[in-house]
Amino acid sequence: MSGLVSGQSRAEITRKHAEKLRMKDQSFARVMKAGRFLDSEMNNLSAEAIQCSYVQVETLEKIARLSADTAKKQLKAVLANQITLPELEELLHQLKAVNPMAQAVMGRDNTRKITSQHERQCADAIAKAGPAFFGAAGGRIFKQSKARQYTSPAFIVTRDDQPLAAIFPRVGGASKQPLAIAFELYDLACSRREVFRNIWFIFPERTPTYDLLAYIAIKFGGAPETGDWLHLAVCSQEDPILDVLDHLRYRAIMFNSDLGLWGPSDSDFPWYGKDIYNGDPLEIDGFRAAGNSADPSSG
Incomplete structure (x- = not known):
């Protein structure tokens, strides 16, 4: 927060944190996104309670956009690493099949995110x-x-x-x-x-x-x-x-x-x-x- 107040861009702050953790910028951003989703679903969740990978949480967040109830039912099992990533991906596939309109909205959201991400990366590359x-x-x-x-x-x-x-x-x-x-x-x-x-x-x-x-x-x-x-x-x-x-x-x-x-x-x-x-x-x-x-x- 102090970095934003001092005039640093969000991309610069993300890069600094990623460097400290020896992670790629994009991987760190994905971890942060997964964390924000968990914060929105469960209060006071400790790090020890998360036994799964951030990729599983990412997939659960996509499921939540198609069916919030389904995601809530699976949340604790996902955190306990009782549901594998392929099983989550299959569940996501099933939800897309039964709700194509929601999938279309989700696709537009993904396109906007990809576009915004590309524009930020272009800004960095152009400046360099x-x-x-x-x-x-x-x-x-x-x-x-x-x-x-x-x-x-x-x-x-x-x-x-x-x-x-x-x-x-x-x-x-x-x-x-x-x-x-x-x-x-x-x-x-x-x-x-x-x-x-x-x-x-x-x-x-x-x-x-x-x-x-x-x-x-x-x-x-x-x-x-x-x-x-x-x-x-x-x-x-x-x-x-x-x-x-x-x-x-x-x-x-x-x-x-x-x-x-x-x-x-x-x-x-x-x-x-x-x-x-x-x-x-x-x-x-x-x-x-x-x-x-x-x-x-x-x-």
């Missing part, structure tokens, strides 16, 4: 990297302090007091296909090119969306060989350091995608339509987002 990492030696990095109704960059890098790079931490989503998400991110990047020379997307791991976005940038602009303004990086949970998609890995993605994903004949994502009056067909080869080829520095 510094402005020079983003091509702005001697520049500055600003973090967004007021959320907007539109999609806006979480961080902005400036050079000579002018906006240079927009940084978007991104997790992805399960509600759309990876190609749809990749195109939406590319359109977002194109729409911000009038203000920022460089656009960055930082993911928590390499995903199909990540690869597809790289492929689109190769085909339509933004990759190292086609403008070098769209930059992709990974900031993993284990080690919050930015791992940038470099030239060679861009090339590997292009090679693999052309051969195995769509094939060279269909790699330009044509647009198809029909005349609304007489049905005449129309095909636009190489359909792409508007404004992606514009260079803000040439205006």
Whole structure:
């Protein structure tokens, strides 16, 4: 508490406590979360009374979100280590099956938590990297302090007091296909090119969306060989350091995608339509987002 009062961030305090216990930040955070759940369920619980692992308590907390009564009935047995983790996971699976709506809500909650966690890790990694990492030696990095109704960059890098790079931490989503998400991110990047020379997307791991976005940038602009303004990086949970998609890995993605994903004949994502009056067909080869080829520095 004293650390928060003195201006330290929660992440900094968590890291210090984890270091003292020789634990990873994420493991310590999970232990603390499990402890908070136990505190909410039982008063004055002693450490000696907890015979199970924090992973079992984590799973019980997930069960509680689907059925509080079920979790209460199992609490004492879990603490006494009388119920194994596989048994708890099977119980959780059964509850998800009978209550899909609650599971959907829980899934949204998990997505929000994952997103918040990724954004915190990105903030640490970006601060460690510094402005020079983003091509702005001697520049500055600003973090967004007021959320907007539109999609806006979480961080902005400036050079000579002018906006240079927009940084978007991104997790992805399960509600759309990876190609749809990749195109939406590319359109977002194109729409911000009038203000920022460089656009960055930082993911928590390499995903199909990540690869597809790289492929689109190769085909339509933004990759190292086609403008070098769209930059992709990974900031993993284990080690919050930015791992940038470099030239060679861009090339590997292009090679693999052309051969195995769509094939060279269909790699330009044509647009198809029909005349609304007489049905005449129309095909636009190489359909792409508007404004992606514009260079803000040439205006």
